[in-house]
Amino acid sequence: MNRLKLPPWLVLLLPAIIILSAVVLIPLVLSLYSSFTSYRLTRPDSIFNWVGFFNYEKALTDVKFWAAFGRTVLLLTVALNLEMLLGLGLALMVSKVTQGQRLLRTMMMFPMMFSPILVGFQFKFIFNDNVGLVNNALQSLGLTDRAIPWLVDGHLAMFSIIFAEIWTATSVFGILILAGLYAIPRDPLEAAKVDGCTAWQSFRYVTLPFLMPFIYIAMAIRSLDVARAYDIVQIMTNGGPARRTELLWTLIGRTGYVDARMGYANAMGYISIFLAIFFTIYFFKKLTQSRKELGMGA
Amino acid sequence: MAQVHLRDVVKKYGPLEVVHSINLDIADGEFVVLVGPSGCGKSTTLRMVAGLEGISGGEVHIGNRVVNDLPPRERNISMVFQNYALYPHMTVRENLGFSLKIAKQSQADIDKAVDVAAEILSLTPLLDRKPGALSGGQRQRVAMGRAIVRHPEVFLFDEPLSNLDAKLRTQMRVEIKKLHQKLKSTIIYVTHDQVEAMTLADRIVIMRDGHIEQVGTPLDVFENPVNTFVGTFIGSPPMNLLDGVVKGFELEFAGGTRLPVPPGYATQDGQAVTFGVRADNIMPVGHALPRGEHMAEVEMAVDLTEPLGTETLLFATLAGTEVQAKMLNPRPVQSGERMTFQIMLDKCHLFDAETGATLRT
Ligand SMILES: Nc1ncnc2c1ncn2[C@@H]1O[C@H](COP(=O)(O)OP(=O)(O)O)[C@@H](O)[C@H]1O
Numbered sequence: 205m206n207r208l209k210l211p212p213w214l215v216l217l218l219p220a221i222i223i224l225s226a227v228v229l230i231p232l233v234l235s236l237y238s239s240f241t242s243y244r245l246t247r248p249d250s251i252f253n254w255v256g257f258f259n260y261e262k263a264l265t266d267v268k269f270w271a272a273f274g275r276t277v278l279l280l281t282v283a284l285n286l287e288m289l290l291g292l293g294l295a296l297m298v299s300k301v302t303q304g305q306r307l308l309r310t311m312m313m314f315p316m317m318f319s320p321i322l323v324g325f326q327f328k329f330i331f332n333d334n335v336g337l338v339n340n341a342l343q344s345l346g347l348t349d350r351a352i353p354w355l356v357d358g359h360l361a362m363f364s365i366i367f368a369e370i371w372t373a374t375s376v377f378g379i380l381i382l383a384g385l386y387a388i389p390r391d392p393l394e395a396a397k398v399d400g401c402t403a404w405q406s407f408r409y410v411t412l413p414f415l416m417p418f419i420y421i422a423m424a425i426r427s428l429d430v431a432r433a434y435d436i437v438q439i440m441t442n443g444g445p446a447r448r449t450e451l452l453w454t455l456i457g458r459t460g461y462v463d464a465r466m467g468y469a470n471a472m473g474y475i476s477i478f479l480a481i482f483f484t485i486y487f488f489k490k491l492t493q494s495r496k497e498l499g500m501g502a
Numbered sequence: 503m504a505q506v507h508l509r510d511v512v513k514k515y516g517p518l519e520v521v522h523s524i525n526l527d528i529a530d531g532e533f534v535v536l537v538g539p540s541g542c543g544k545s546t547t548l549r550m551v552a553g554l555e556g557i558s559g560g561e562v563h564i565g566n567r568v569v570n571d572l573p574p575r576e577r578n579i580s581m582v583f584q585n586y587a588l589y590p591h592m593t594v595r596e597n598l599g600f601s602l603k604i605a606k607q608s609q610a611d612i613d614k615a616v617d618v619a620a621e622i623l624s625l626t627p628l629l630d631r632k633p634g635a636l637s638g639g640q641r642q643r644v645a646m647g648r649a650i651v652r653h654p655e656v657f658l659f660d661e662p663l664s665n666l667d668a669k670l671r672t673q674m675r676v677e678i679k680k681l682h683q684k685l686k687s688t689i690i691y692v693t694h695d696q697v698e699a700m701t702l703a704d705r706i707v708i709m710r711d712g713h714i715e716q717v718g719t720p721l722d723v724f725e726n727p728v729n730t731f732v733g734t735f736i737g738s739p740p741m742n743l744l745d746g747v748v749k750g751f752e753l754e755f756a757g758g759t760r761l762p763v764p765p766g767y768a769t770q771d772g773q774a775v776t777f778g779v780r781a782d783n784i785m786p787v788g789h790a791l792p793r794g795e796h797m798a799e800v801e802m803a804v805d806l807t808e809p810l811g812t813e814t815l816l817f818a819t820l821a822g823t824e825v826q827a828k829m830l831n832p833r834p835v836q837s838g839e840r841m842t843f844q845i846m847l848d849k850c851h852l853f854d855a856e857t858g859a860t861l862r863t
């Protein structure tokens with residue numbers, strides 16, 4: 205018998221190749237393929253019904269899709285900027301603390317320790333118009349005597365979701381910016397003091413440029429996070445009211461699993477991934493640029 | 503331009519006192535060098551003048567003002583740091599002009615001041631580079647340029663040449679001296695290198711363990727050290743020290759070696775003393791300077807030689823202690839060769855054996 209002889213490097217890599225194909229490659233190819241079919245979960249044989257670019261054309265002309273797209277970009281922009289500002293403030297305050305800083309740093313991480321699903325439920329309760337904490341507090345303080353529909357009014361619901369996002373993720377910025385603050389050399393800051401800078405000017409002209417790479421890393425991480433946001437929204441509003449808080453992935457999830465139109469959902473998914481890729485590339489470009497500014501490797 | 507006065511200045515880190523009540527008066531336009539071994543409190547003292555460290559006690563005056571409670575930007579000083587401390591994200595031009603920009607000067611004035619400073623320090627071709635693209639010596643010059651654009655009342659230097667190689671250090675030393683002659687401003691300069699101190703200073707302040715040991719011109723501290731610490735710290739090679747006992751008009755060392763008491767020192771019979779002689783004042787007969795008035799001769803075996811070209815350094819043993827001597831017009835010397843050395847007694851020193859303080863009258 206003539207046994208098949210594989211080169212040793214291939215034999216050694218084979219386990220990795222098999223696992224990678226099983227968990228990454230096959231789903232990827234399958235989903236990409238199905239986005240060109242009219243695949244419906246309820247009719248498995250429809251996966252062989254090739255429709256070409258029909259799903260993509262449909263998605264690109266679908267108002268609902270673009271509304272969700274726009275809302276996701278809005279959430280991303282607002283949440284990331286606010287998280288950055290709050291995280292920066294938090295990091296600056298923590299870095300000034302002389303005692304118990306380690307404890308504070310650990311406490312800063314608390315929001316990240318909870319599952320987004322639980323955070324969603326928590327804020328769903330907090331913003332509930334009848335029994336919620338916020339309305340109770342406002343009414344007890346006499347600031348209002350009616351029940352504010354936090355999760356029912358379209359604008360307020362978006363606000364509530366942004367609030368929850370910020371609560372969970374500000375610490376990502378906080379921690380990374382704190383790491384940046386620790387990494388700043390002392391000398392240029394002292395030189396700035398001697399050169400006549402006030403505390404604000406030192407921050408503006410010396411500290412901030414040193415922090416930019418850290419801020420962009422946090423932005424890159426968080427933009428991926430927010431671009432795929434699903435859980436918190438799903439729990440708090442389920443995309444409602446009347447799709448006013450529908451984001452890309454809640455829309456895609458609904459299309460795929462509720463309406464069972466998996467082929468169409470996959471097509472929207474592939475378009476959405478470009479959004480994430482765009483933001484990642486953008487922030488990494490900024491990161492490289494800000495590092496170059498500081499004379500750190502190309 | 504301004505004088506600087508330190509009055510009983512103390513620095514404490516928590517319970518630890520690192521600068522002990524020092525007093526120093528620096529005249530307008532004077533170049534003063536603080537020198538001492540690492541950890542003696544030079545930087546701390548300088549940083550208190552700069553306003554980068556709080557002052558735990560006493561007063562610092564710059565000009566006619568007590569500046570204890572003023573932030574650095576209100577003290578009208580500028581500082582050059584050991585690690586240059588340039589702003590890495592700014593070009594050389596921006597680094598130089600930064601303090602003027604903060605002071606809200608017009609762009610035209612800034613450009614003019616930057617150009618002048620760049621001209622003085624030969625930085626003109628480098629103005630558009632970032633510090634990352636400069637050599638150590640160039641960064642050092644940018645750091646100095648940043649200090650001079652503002653015409654401060656006092657310049658503070660903290661070991662500005664320590665990170666440069668030997669050749670560049672010598673070159674920059676000359677440039678700093680020229681700069682002082684041109685600007686005529688008050689300079690306080692910190693270094694651990696006694697050669698830098700000797701070559702640059704109008705007056706040297708020698709510090710040890712948070713105290714000032716001696717203040718004087720370079721020649722003064724070289725020729726009249728107040729104690730053994732200053733004697734060995736200033737001058738290279740360090741002063742030879744021999745422990746002995748006064749016997750009448752003579753000093754007796756271990757092994758019975760005897761030398762006359764050098765002129766100008768008050769001694770008592772039986773007193774334990776430390777005798778100090780520099781290598782320049784102990785030379786082999788026939789390879790020495792012309793004989794002076796007060797001479798003594800000793801015979802020693804040479805253990806080791808270090809030829810330096812115009813002179814050779816000889817390592818020998820006298821009364822059980824290693825001493826270094828100098829040989830002019832050198833000839834080859836064998837290890838173990840016995841030679842007669844002449845000692846110029848009027849250049850020698852006597853210190854109290856216990857306190858190390860000079861016994862000069
Ligand atoms: N932040 C600090 N906390 C505690 N001790 C310090 C601090 N900074 C300096 N010291 C101590 O003060 C002494 C003087 O330091 P420094 O002025 O830097 O010495 P140098 O003469 O080498 O410049 C040293 O013993 C050093 O350990």
Ligand SMILES: [Mg+2]
Binds near residue numbers: 544545546661
């Ligand atoms: Mg120092």
